[in-house]
Structure formats: structure tokens, C-alpha cells
Amino acid sequence: MKRHQDRYYQLLNEVRYDGAWEMWVLFFLQGIQEISDEALKTVQEIISLKQKIIDQLHTGEKTSLLAIRLTDLIFKSPIITVPQIQESLHTNRQTAYDMVHTFEELGIITEMTGKKRYKKYLFREYIEIIEKGCE
Template sequence: MSVREKGDWEGWIKFFLKGIWEVSKEAVETSRHIISLESKHTRLIQEQVRSGQAVNLLELLFRYPIISTPEAKDRLHIAFGTANRLINEFVRLDILKEITTGERNRLFAYTKYLDLLRSGTDLPIQR
């Protein structure tokens, strides 16, 4: 309104740039947390899981943070049993959480990563 009535472009530009600055700071901080999470979980997997595909599954979770066993099998080009074992190991290590109930069509979420992406927003997650 001030721009339209008084021509206060400078005030509007300062306000706009301050918003960009704040969002940029939050994005950098979120990126740092994501890098830290990836390092922590990579170390944990290398110490606790005996499979060369485990790190590949972790990398996949950063692209697809909600995943099923058949999807992991297809995307990693591994046997269903291997995908199932890896996902169960990730659940045991508290990397993944099952977000469905029942024996079939189970979905798993990389909740720690999703929480980082969601920080600063009002988006709820169903767990």
C-alpha cells in the first residue's frame, strides 16, 4: 500500500530482501543438518549392516523418503529378500519407521530427514 500511495519502493525492496535473507539462512542451516544426518547414518550403516547395498538404500532415501520394499527392490535392482532385510535393518537402527499397519503393502518413512525438510513449516506428518 505504501508503494502505491507514497512510492516507497525502497522500503518495499528492503522488506523483500530481508525475507530472502531469512529464508536463505534457514535453507543453509537445513542443508547443514541434512549433511550431518547423512554422515551419521552412513557411519552407522557401515558399522552395523553387512551389505554393500545398505549405503545405496540410504542414498535412495534422500530422493524417496517414503518407500516400500518392492520399490526399494526395483530402484536398487536387488532381490526382494535383500530389500526386505535391508529395510528391517534400517528399522532396527531407527533410520526408517513403518508408517502403515499390517503385513502387506507396508510403507516406511525416513522421518528424521522428513522432519528436517519440514522444520519451519506447519506441515504435519502422520505417523
């Protein structure tokens, strides 16, 4: 509705002054269809991205149950730290670091702080899909 705000208010005023409900309802339904189509496209892009990552892990022979679980985790939390990975996946620090290194090598996540300690990693491609879907 924000994209067509002027038209929305114009039609709302026509309802108010002339009782022109039909045009307003049609406009509203078109808006719902447009939003639904965009949401479906975003979901399809997310599913495609997840499959791409799983394929990368398989192709690079880096696949494991923990790698798949980390894939699921970064879709839930696209900014993440090694301690969060360690806690969420119930693994030790070294395994969490190794997995982060693998995901960095594959270009799935990138370090975003520039620090030597307390690093945070960003799942940029996912964030970009979400941001594009919110425009």
C-alpha cells in the same frame, strides 16, 4: 513474506501512494536473506543426517554398497516399500527385506502401516527436517 504479511502490505501501500520504494526493497531483501539462511540451515541438517546414517552403518558393520544406495534412495523417497527398494536397487526380494530389517534395527526407518502385507516404511527424521524447514 507470510510471516510479515501485514508489514509487507503496509510497505507495498507506501510504494503505491508515496513512492517509498527504498523501504519496500530493503524489506524484500531482508526477507530473501531470512529465507536463504533458513534454507541453508535445512540443507546442513540434511547433510548431517546423511552422514549420521552412514556412520551408523559403518559402526554397526552393516555397510555395503547397497546400504549406501538405500540411504540415497530414502532421501529421494522418504516413504518406501520393499518392492520399490527391490526395483530401484536392482536386487532380489530377500535382499531388499534384509536391508529394510537392518534400517529398522538402526532406527533409520519405521514401518508405518501396521499391516502384515503391503507395508510402507517412513524415514521420519528426514520428513521432520523438511517439515520444519517449510514452517
